[in-house]
Amino acid sequence: MAQVIVVTSGKGGVGKTTTSAAFATGLAQRGKKTVVIDFDVGLRNLDLIMGVERRVVFDIVNVIQGEARLNQALIRDKRVDTLAILPASQTRDKDALTREGVSTIIEELSADFDYILCDSPAGIEKGALLALYFADQAIVVTNPEVSSVRDSDRILGVLQSKSKRAEEKKDKVKEHLLVTRYDPNRVERGEMLKLEDVREILAIPLLGVVPENESVLKASNTGTPVIMDTESVAGQAYKDAVGRFLGEDLPHRFLEPDKKPGLFRRLFGGRAA
């Protein structure tokens, strides 16, 4: 039986799709059979971030409406063979997604995969509610910024009241906090919420911290999940987060500001070295 994981945040633009792509790839690289589903009908982007946009033939709506079989719509990743992508529809409207349709798809995928990642759209409307409805676990992506933290808190409330697990009074959805776009230099200057503050306010277990990093834009430019950029700090931070998700005990990295140059270096610059 597959584990269903929703990647959610409430607020848009905080890194849900980047995280979905990185996390799905990371799980697949660890040998887990993983499928990642784009729930953002009308505004699909996971295909671009995953670099498979030219291979999309059918999408989730085609499957729900019986116009294509699930296997025809699934795109198998060419880099990691245990990874598959189910794209969202770009032309239909959100009402094309139904709970019964999604339920059937997840049930069918459960037989073949270990993990089903659901990349949620922003907001708390139908698409977002459907993305989280079947979740066993939730990765709540949060920026250290007031509106993002508030929306994350709201989405945690929704998970606790409107998910299938909540409705059926089962064990609650397992929540993970993933702080992204973290800038230790700005935190040190008192311009950005500290990690401890975000943790204290949201009070859910911390899965990882991804620093603000140029590599994320570079990865999206080329359609390569950032976790494949093993040199980059963001890639390494995602790799650690995947490790923790699978039960490894890894210290959090990249939380310290850049070292201030000493007086000697400041006076003589790089030439001294």
Add this chain to the structure above:
Amino acid sequence: MSWLDYFRAARKEEAPPSASAAKERLQIVLAHERIGRTREDFLPRLQQELVAVVARYVAIDPGKVKLDLDRGGDMSTLAIEIELPAPSPGRQAAAS
């Protein structure tokens, strides 16, 4: 302007660490929103009902009711300022 002002101005620019304001504001707003999740926020209704009670006794101009709600961390304040119309001249004469 003293030459010392130069240093004061320079220091002031570094002064406000806005992150602590962010934390404080978040803690307060979330405390209220979390309550709203489990039960209805009664303050808006309380406002309406209080004004309705006053309106039963005095003919008040709805345009002259000022409501001020400040949701705080430990305490919230609800200030209702209702302008009562001047007593009619006839009754004033009888009273004196």
